[in-house]
Amino acid sequence: MRITVLAGGVGGARFVRGVREECARRWPATGSGPTDGGSGGDTHTAGIASTGIGSTGTNGPATSADITVVVNTGDDLWLAGVRLMPDFDSLLYSLAGVNDTERGWGRAGESERVSAELREWGVGWPWFTLGDLDLGTHLARTSWLRDGLRPSDVAERLQRRWPLGVRLIPATDTEVDTWVQVDPADPAVDGRAELHFQEWWTRFRAGITARAFSQRNLADARPAPGVAEAIADADVVLFAPSNPVVSIGTILGVPGIREALATTRAPIVGVSPIIGGSVVRGMADACLHTIGVETDAAAVGLHYGSRRPAQGAAGGGLLDGWLVDETDAAALPSLEEAGLHATSVPLWMRDLDTSAALAGAAIDLAARIRDER
C-alpha cells in the first residue's frame, strides 16, 4: 500500500501520525511483532521508510505501507542567518516523538539561551523564538545548504536521525516563501505593503487584513525529486486537514504538482480543516476570507473541486473524495452533486486513536472510490 499525503505543519503532523498508526494496524510490517505502537523489531535502519520495505524504527508503529508526505514549504524563511522550514520540522519532531505537546510546537525540553543573545544583538524577531534545540536543526540545515545540498537532500538527512516510518519530502527545492500583501496605511505595519507570512501569522496572529498571498519564485519552482513520482505511483493520495490556502495551496501552486494529481490513478481524498464553520486549529479562516472562500467544510471541498465532476458541474478540480465532520453532514448532498464522494465522520483528532480512525475513514473512502470506478 502506497499512501501519499499533502500536508502542512502542526495539523498535518497530527493527521500523518494517524495515517502511520492506522497503516501499522492494517498493514503491519512483515516479520514484526504486535503493531500497537512499540518498536516491532531490532533492524532499525535510518531512512528505511524511503525503501518502501516498511519501517521498524523506534519512533512510531511499524507498517509495510509506504507513506510519503509532501510537505508545504511556503512557511519557510531565512531568519537570524539560518534557514527555517517550520512545517517540515513540525512533522519531523512530531513523528519522531520529540515535539513539545504542551506548547504545540517546537522541541520538548526546549531552552532559549541563544535567543536571548539574539535579542541583545537585535537580530531575528523578538516575537519569534528560536529554541536552542531547534536551532541545532536550523544550523544543520543551513550548513548542509551551504555545502550545496538541496532542501530535499537536507530533509532526507534530517530523517536519518529518527526513523519516522514515513518519508517526508518538501514540496519543492525552490524557496517559495509566502508574502502577504497588506494595507500600508495600517499603523501596525509601518508603511509596508508586504509582510513575510511568518510575521503576519506569528506576530500579528493573522489579525491584519491580507489582501493577497504570493509565493516567491513559485512560477519557476519544480516539485522536489520524488514528489511527482510519489503522487503518480500512489495507491491513495490524501490532503491533510491543513490550511487550504497557504499550506495545501502552496503545494498545489508548484508547477507540476497539479498535473501529477490530475493524472494519478490513485483516488484523491481530502479532509476538511473546517468543522461546523470553524477552523480546527490555526487561522485558516483569515486566509480563506482573502481568497473569497467561506469558512465552511463544503465550501473548502468545492474550492478544491472534483476531478470528475458530475454532469453540468465545472471540471478541473483536484479531489475524488472529501471528508467532513458529522456536524457538517447536511452538506453531503451538495458535495455529491458537485461530483465529490463525500462522507461525514468524527473529524476531531483528540489523540492517536481518533487520528488513526480519521485516517482509516479517508483510506476507506479512497477504497470505495476505487471500487466504484
Added chain:
Amino acid sequence: MRITVLAGGVGGARFVRGVREECARRWPATGSGPTDGGSGGDTHTAGIASTGIGSTGTNGPATSADITVVVNTGDDLWLAGVRLMPDFDSLLYSLAGVNDTERGWGRAGESERVSAELREWGVGWPWFTLGDLDLGTHLARTSWLRDGLRPSDVAERLQRRWPLGVRLIPATDTEVDTWVQVDPADPAVDGRAELHFQEWWTRFRAGITARAFSQRNLADARPAPGVAEAIADADVVLFAPSNPVVSIGTILGVPGIREALATTRAPIVGVSPIIGGSVVRGMADACLHTIGVETDAAAVGLHYGSRRPAQGAAGGGLLDGWLVDETDAAALPSLEEAGLHATSVPLWMRDLDTSAALAGAAIDLAARIRDER
C-alpha cells in the same frame, strides 16, 4: 594620541587591555573622573571609540587616546552554517569583560545545548565547541553578512553592544582563511594534503608538521575600510605579541598593509611573543619552524626586520623598535646592529598592571624613536 595595534586573538586581547589601561592612566578621558578602571561618566555611547573622543563605556577605563586594533582574520572559518571570527571575538569578549577567564577563551557562563544537537546531526566539528552565547554572536554576524554587510560593518555593529574604549577592525573584508599544508601520508589526516588552520590548531594542537601555510584569496584581498588610514595617521603603531606567522603574518600579507606600514610617520614597535626561547602562549613555535624562523625573541624581531636598517644590513623590514624580555637582554646588541631600537622589559602579562606596564614600555620606546629622529 592615536595608537594602532596589529593583533591576534587571546594574546592580542591581553596586550590591548594593557594598552587601553595604560592610555587611560596617561591620557584620561576629558571631563571624566578617576581612571582606575571604573565607568568614568554617564555618557555611554555605542561606537564612541571610533570618534576619537575617547570612551566612557562601562567595559574599560576611559581615555582620550584613539586606539585602533587591526585584527587578524586568518583564523576565521565557516562552521555549522555560520561565520566564525575567533580572534575578533576573543578581543571583543575580553575587552568587554564578558570572556571566560578560567578557560581562556569564549564567553563566561557559557553552555553547550546547541553543540550537543549539532553533534547528533553530525554537523560541525566535535572537537570544536560552539557555546550557546558564542553562537548568538556567530548567528548575528552570519545574519548581517547575509544582509549584505561587510565583515568590517559587522564588526562595528558587534561593538555597539559593549563600548570597548578601542575600535576593532578586521584586517580585511576578504575571506582569507588560513589552510595548512600537511603530509597526506600522516595517518591522522586521512589522506588530506591540506587542513583548515582551525583543524590543525585546535584538533591537532599544531602537532602535525605543517609544510606551509596559505591564506585563501590573500592576493586579491584589500585592507578593510579604516585599516590603512589607522596605520597612516597613527602616532604609534604596535605589533602585539601575537603569533608572527599566522596572526601578525596574515595581517601583513594583506596587500596594502605593508605599504601603509612602510610609509607611516609613526614609529612601529613590536613586542616579542617569545620569552627565553619559549612561546608565551599558543603554539607559535610550530608555525615559526615551518617558515624557518627560530623560536627566539631576536630571531622573530629580525624576521620582521628593520624599516631603517643600519649600514650594510638588509632593508625592507617592518619595525623601528622591538621589545624583548629581560631574560633575552643578551640579544639586544644584535638587534641594534640590525637597525632595530631594542629594549628588554618584563614581558609576562600576568595581570592588568603588568600588561599596562608592557604597553607603556612599548609606547615609551616609540617616543624615544621619534625623539631620536
